Amino acid sequence: MSAVSAPEPAYRLDEQVGFVLRQVQQRHTGIFAAAFGDDMTPTQWSALVRLAEAGECSQNHLGRLIATDVATIKGIADRLIRRGLVETRADPADRRRLLLRLTEAGHDAYRTRAATALDVSSETLAPLSKTEQATLLRLLDRLR
Amino acid sequence: MSAVSAPEPAYRLDEQVGFVLRQVQQRHTGIFAAAFGDDMTPTQWSALVRLAEAGECSQNHLGRLIATDVATIKGIADRLIRRGLVETRADPADRRRLLLRLTEAGHDAYRTRAATALDVSSETLAPLSKTEQATLLRLLDRLR
């Protein structure tokens, strides 16, 4: 036996990206829920924001804007509609399409809670310095 | 009006941790599924690994080891049992407890697929240099 350490790398769960990533996300959704309460989830919020930016767009297109597939965006849209934040109309130019847009209540929710959403991001990143926060976001962005 | 820029910070969805985090995780689970196939999820894999390390433990304790609550770990354990990777027995010292341990097939799965799991982590982090990968993991670890 040589004194050189074994070549097979140990599998340490706590050092695997996926495992750590999942826990960071758990912490983030916890912070989000504490700030927003039961009536809004991170995904619903991102749909709301994108709809505020885009003005009006089809259901599937909104899904692409927030990186959810067609089955998932349907559920999200349904819940936002049920809560009166989004309304729909048929696309006059394409009978397959369902156009979505914010209601007045939806616009209000966007305006009044954007500051809270910024706080959630701040609190999530709070354990890091400003420089570290910027580094993390830059690196994560490249893994998207 | 002064010439100083407006104090209200813009809310840019693409720069919020939670939004980026979700997409990185999506990419990771996609890579994992491509490598492992339909019969194993990242969460199931982490339960398997922890059980290989811990030897035998109660269901709730395993949940704490992989950061899932009691309701979630039950579903994960049930599926691992159904697939013959885990078996159970009653704890003779505490009649509330259900002890879990790997079957022979479970040990095999752990041994034969650890290298694949390492590949998944590598591929997830591939867009970054080794130094950047280490930086990212160090920063993420502090946000857990």
Add this chain to the structure above:
DNA sequence: TGCAGATTGTTAGTACACTAACGATCCGGG
């Protein structure tokens, strides 16, 4: 000893996320 409070596992309900399949509609090329 005996009871209060904690822990263990289960179930029901909600939300996100993906695959696969489906009918309706649209569009472009022959």
Add this chain to the structure above:
DNA sequence: CCCGGATCGTTAGTGTACTAACAATCTGCA
């Protein structure tokens, strides 16, 4: 003009993740 392929939205099925409630059991303290 028509037909094949693409896109749109819907549904069913599976898995992860959380809350809340519950019965059974255990533990510590009066």
